[in-house]
Amino acid sequence: MAHVHILHEGNSLSRAAQDALQRAGEQWTPMRAAVFDALTAFGRPASAYDIAEAVSKAENRRVAANSVYRILDLFVGANLVRRVESANAYVANAHPDCLHDCIFLVCDNCGQTTHIDDDSVTERVRSAAEQAGFAPVRPVIEVRGRCEDCAKR
The missing domain is CATH 1.10.10.10 (Winged helix-like DNA-binding domain superfamily/Winged helix DNA-binding domain)
Incomplete structure (x- = not known):
């Protein structure tokens, strides 16, 4: 669900x-x-x-x-x-009532940062950490690149 x-x-x-x-x-x-x-x-x-x-x-x-x-x-x-x-x-955090691990899309050109939630991705990160014997508290994933506006330029 x-x-x-x-x-x-x-x-x-x-x-x-x-x-x-x-x-x-x-x-x-x-x-x-x-x-x-x-x-x-x-x-x-x-x-x-x-x-x-x-x-x-x-x-x-x-x-x-x-x-x-x-x-x-x-x-x-x-x-x-x-x-x-x-x-x-x-x-x-635009939804402070929800607790999710963070995925940030960070534009290297203009600095725009978009926060997205994808629990399937962060659950896989948590699982990989646990398999390595690490107890993750709160994964933060940052993807660097170019936002849609900067990519058009």
Whole structure:
């Protein structure tokens, strides 16, 4: 049976993230909301430094990247945000109520990153790791290449 996602965006995404974080026993503070909103405003993977700069401008005060990193770590743990390992950057999870292993398609030209779910692929990765005596916690697969728009150029 296929899994159906509810993909959130805009206010719906912020509300879904807030609900998921609170279900995880954490508070949705104004700073956490500001970090989440700044991340979603980028529309592409953003580093903690990018987010700190955006929040600093919005709040008219300096926000340290270390504070943003702590919040992002919390968000990753609560499935609100995914980390694009090769770019050391983050993207909002458009379906925080679903727990899947990540497959990212990363454009080497423009940086666009698309998150897809294919549980059959990630289950095979998990199985191969287990057969090698490794206990996988959360596989992240990144496929580097060119997005559709850049491939046309």
